[in-house]
Amino acid sequence: xxxxxxxxxxxxxxxxxxxxxxxxxxxxxxxxxxxxxxxxxxxxxxxxxxxxxxxxxxxxxxxxxxxxxxxxxxxxxxxxxxxxxxxxxxxxxxxxxxxxxxxxxxxxxxxxxxxxxxxxxxxxxxxxxxxxxxxxxxxxxxxxxxxxxxxxxxxxxxxxxxxxxxxxxxxxxxxxxxxxxxxxxxxxxxxxxxxxxxxxxxxxxxxxxxxxxxxxxxxxxxxxxxxxxxxxxxxxxxxxxxxxxxxxxxxxxxxxxxxxxxxxxxxxxxxxxxxxxxxxxxxxxxxxxxxxxxxxxxxxxxxxxxxxxxxxxxxxxxxxxxxxxxxxxxxxxxxxxxxxxxxxxxxxxxxxxxxxxxxxxxxxxxxxxxxx
Amino acid sequence: xxxxxxxxxxxxxxxxxxxxxxxxxxxxxxxxxxxxxxxxxxxxxxxxxxxxxxxxxxxxxxxxxxxxxxxxxxxxxxxxxxxxxxxxxxxxxxxxxxxxxxxxxxxxxxxxxxxxxxxxxxxxxxxxxxxxxxxxxxxxxxxxxxxxxxxxxxxxxxxxxxxxxxxxxxxxxxxxxxxxxxxxxxxxxxxxxxxxxxxxxxxxxxxxxxxxxxxxxxxxxxxxxxxxxxxxxxxxxxxxxxxxxxxxxxxxxxxxxxxxxxxxxxxxxxxxxxxxxxxxxxxxxxxxxxxxxxxxxxxxxxxxxxxxxxxxxxxxxxxxxxxxxxxxxxxxxxxxxxxxxxxxxxxxxxxxxxxxxxxxxxxxxxx
Numbered sequence: 001x002x003x004x005x006x007x008x009x010x011x012x013x014x015x016x017x018x019x020x021x022x023x024x025x026x027x028x029x030x031x032x033x034x035x036x037x038x039x040x041x042x043x044x045x046x047x048x049x050x051x052x053x054x055x056x057x058x059x060x061x062x063x064x065x066x067x068x069x070x071x072x073x074x075x076x077x078x079x080x081x082x083x084x085x086x087x088x089x090x091x092x093x094x095x096x097x098x099x100x101x102x103x104x105x106x107x108x109x110x111x112x113x114x115x116x117x118x119x120x121x122x123x124x125x126x127x128x129x130x131x132x133x134x135x136x137x138x139x140x141x142x143x144x145x146x147x148x149x150x151x152x153x154x155x156x157x158x159x160x161x162x163x164x165x166x167x168x169x170x171x172x173x174x175x176x177x178x179x180x181x182x183x184x185x186x187x188x189x190x191x192x193x194x195x196x197x198x199x200x201x202x203x204x205x206x207x208x209x210x211x212x213x214x215x216x217x218x219x220x221x222x223x224x225x226x227x228x229x230x231x232x233x234x235x236x237x238x239x240x241x242x243x244x245x246x247x248x249x250x251x252x253x254x255x256x257x258x259x260x261x262x263x264x265x266x267x268x269x270x271x272x273x274x275x276x277x278x279x280x281x282x283x284x285x286x287x288x289x290x291x292x293x294x295x296x297x298x299x300x301x302x303x304x305x306x307x308x309x310x311x312x313x314x315x316x317x318x319x320x321x322x323x324x325x326x327x328x329x330x331x332x333x334x335x336x337x338x339x340x341x342x343x344x345x346x347x348x349x350x351x352x353x354x355x356x357x358x359x360x361x362x363x364x365x366x367x368x369x370x371x372x
Numbered sequence: 373x374x375x376x377x378x379x380x381x382x383x384x385x386x387x388x389x390x391x392x393x394x395x396x397x398x399x400x401x402x403x404x405x406x407x408x409x410x411x412x413x414x415x416x417x418x419x420x421x422x423x424x425x426x427x428x429x430x431x432x433x434x435x436x437x438x439x440x441x442x443x444x445x446x447x448x449x450x451x452x453x454x455x456x457x458x459x460x461x462x463x464x465x466x467x468x469x470x471x472x473x474x475x476x477x478x479x480x481x482x483x484x485x486x487x488x489x490x491x492x493x494x495x496x497x498x499x500x501x502x503x504x505x506x507x508x509x510x511x512x513x514x515x516x517x518x519x520x521x522x523x524x525x526x527x528x529x530x531x532x533x534x535x536x537x538x539x540x541x542x543x544x545x546x547x548x549x550x551x552x553x554x555x556x557x558x559x560x561x562x563x564x565x566x567x568x569x570x571x572x573x574x575x576x577x578x579x580x581x582x583x584x585x586x587x588x589x590x591x592x593x594x595x596x597x598x599x600x601x602x603x604x605x606x607x608x609x610x611x612x613x614x615x616x617x618x619x620x621x622x623x624x625x626x627x628x629x630x631x632x633x634x635x636x637x638x639x640x641x642x643x644x645x646x647x648x649x650x651x652x653x654x655x656x657x658x659x660x661x662x663x664x665x666x667x668x669x670x671x672x673x674x675x676x677x678x679x680x681x682x683x684x685x686x687x688x689x690x691x692x693x694x695x696x697x698x699x700x701x702x703x704x705x706x707x708x709x710x711x712x713x714x715x716x717x718x719x720x721x722x723x724x725x726x727x728x729x730x731x732x733x734x735x736x737x738x739x
Contacts, residue, residue, distance in 0.1 A: 084491060085499025091684060119489035121454070126496065128645065129455030252656040256623060278498060282656050285649045289619035317461055 010075035037106035047114025051106030069103035108276025116354035127315035138163035150185035168196025195221035232263035298324035307355035385698035395539020395569025408476035418483030420476030421671035432472035440473030445738035471642035478643025486721030493678035508533035516551035530712025539569020670706035681716030
């Protein structure tokens with residue numbers, strides 16, 4: 001006899017954990033904001049999800065908008081639905097609100113955590129099973145003067161990271177100095193990547209690539225705007241480095257368009273872009289079929305979205321590059337028990353039910369923001 | 373949890389309608405099906421089925437299954453059946469192609485996962501959208517009058533969607549389509565399925581001959597390129613089936629706007645895991661699907677039902693109940709057609725209890 005469950009309660013808790021100062025091409029920030037999403041089933045089991053809300057410049061969503069989207073427009077429509085029907089619940093969410101990928105991420109993640117707990121299996125088992133028990137981890141260094149970025153890169157190496165992503169800026173000439181400074185500091189054995197977050201022109205990109213050819217990067221990420229697939233193709237065809245798409249990829253259709261335009265070699269999947277894990281698996285399926293490896297990207301996730309990222313990476317068939325866990329080098333505290341740690345350049349995949357962690361109520365209450 | 377034993381059973385199904393004929397003179401009167409049981413060290417076992425439609429329909433034949441499973445068995449024994457995608461990757465690494473051999477093994481792993489979690493396979497795929505769904509009936513190739521009579525008979529049993537087996541000569545097939553259209557009612561759906569039996573010029577003659585009629589054209593020619601050429605000559609909606617062997621061919625067809633509907637056969641794409649990937653992709657990019665397999669009995673029918681149950685209903689074009697075409701029941705609680713519709717089983721795994729006594733002795737046992 002199969003027990004029927006129903007969603008009995010949905011709650012949003014906005015919070016923000018302080019982080020070490022970090023700058024990318026969009027903005028500078030010192031706190032990772034997110035909305036904790038709590039979904040309770042009729043039997044009292046609780047699933048936790050988390051919606052990214054720290055970078056409206058990238059996503060167009062804020063703490064206020066995410067909280068309101070979920071509490072006012074989503075929750076009333078999904079109360080009473082079977083939480084194990086994740087696709088069915090997400091279809092109702094999609095029908096209620098267009099886009100808002102971060103808000104949907106929060107719902108999706110909470111449903112997966114809840115389903116894993118109700119079925120007594122880790123979330124990665126619900127995603128098709130794990131391919132690995134440890135995920136190689138990369139971190140990032142934010143934009144600063146070249147000398148300071150070199151220092152920060154060394155700090156990451158001392159923490160145990162073997163792969164580092166360098167954030168590029170809207171000043172590509174200084175970016176050239178930054179890359180050289182970091183490479184000189186960390187030596188040849190550390191993998192380096194470069195990501196100007198779509199803030200360069202085609203001309204800038206080719207200038208930089210020519211000037212840093214001797215720095216032997218793993219790949220260049222999204223130099224030109226997300227919609228400029230012809231620009232991406234030209235950069236790729238220049239043949240300097242493998243090219244990763246990030247701002248260009250939100251849906252499975254986007255991956256197909258990239259392939260049609262020969263516009264990327266690698267795909268950056270962020271579960272806050274794909275509305276969570278269900279959408280993320282669809283993007284991965286298409287990329288896998290098209291022979292494009294994926295990297296699970298970072299959103300400086302402060303809590304449950306970090307856990308979701310680990311389970312997602314564990315379930316990916318092809319994972320030739322380290323995934324991004326920048327938050328491990330930036331967050332000052334964690335709402336998770338146990339806290340995720342870097343071990344020999346990797347993070348371990350938990351094997352407990354759901355995401356395999358517990359909420360640290362004390363830390364959460366310390367950083368809970370005023371209800372919206 | 374570890375796989376500690378794999379058994380393959382073979383059972384013969386006899387057709388209740390005596391004969392099933394399709395394109396190019398192919399016909400069967402019975403099927404040899406393969407039931408695969410995957411057992412674990414924790415005492416939980418799962419079942420999967422693959423039942424090729426003779427040996428000429430796909431690159432699959434029933435007697436190939438036991439030897440294919442033997443080829444895979446050594447690698448699978450000792451593996452965790454809950455790591456289903458990793459199991460698929462392993463099978464692809466050990467044995468090239470042979471999707472139909474891998475399919476029942478993959479399905480059995482899903483059945484185990486469902487039993488471990490106490491959830492139906494539909495729930496494990498993201499959840500159930502529907503409790504039941506409408507079925508189509510495949511109409512064996514005969515004279516136009518006999519096919520029209522069969523459609524009328526099956527209409528009386530509740531079916532409203534019909535897949536007409538054509539793929540003969542263009543003149544005969546045009547007559548078949550028009551004869552059947554006369555006995556249909558508004559709201560009925562007719563698919564003329566050539567099962568790749570037409571040459572390109574013949575297919576174009578047929579689509580021109582029924583250009584003003586309300587009919588879907590399925591799988592007109594053997595190659596994708598020929599199907600695409602036919603598509604360019606007709607305004608009739610097109611279903612692609614045999615040429616869609618996985619995600620890559622699908623993406624190519626999507627890019628070419630080569631079809632309106634695809635037919636996903638679970639064993640042709642290599643099992644439930646790959647069928648789910650393709651199904652999810654179709655939902656994402658807006659392509660409607662027929663969800664089914666090459667043939668089968670209670671286990672296949674339950675497997676299809678779990679896939680259909682977790683599919684957004686607006687993306688389901690048709691599906692069928694293979695267990696109603698044959699004379700053998702292997703599970704008392706298997707879903708059975710009622711008024712042209714089938715219920716999605718709700719129990720753990722595939723949601724059925726296989727009567728192991730009816731399977732006989734295994735033809736292959738691996739430990």
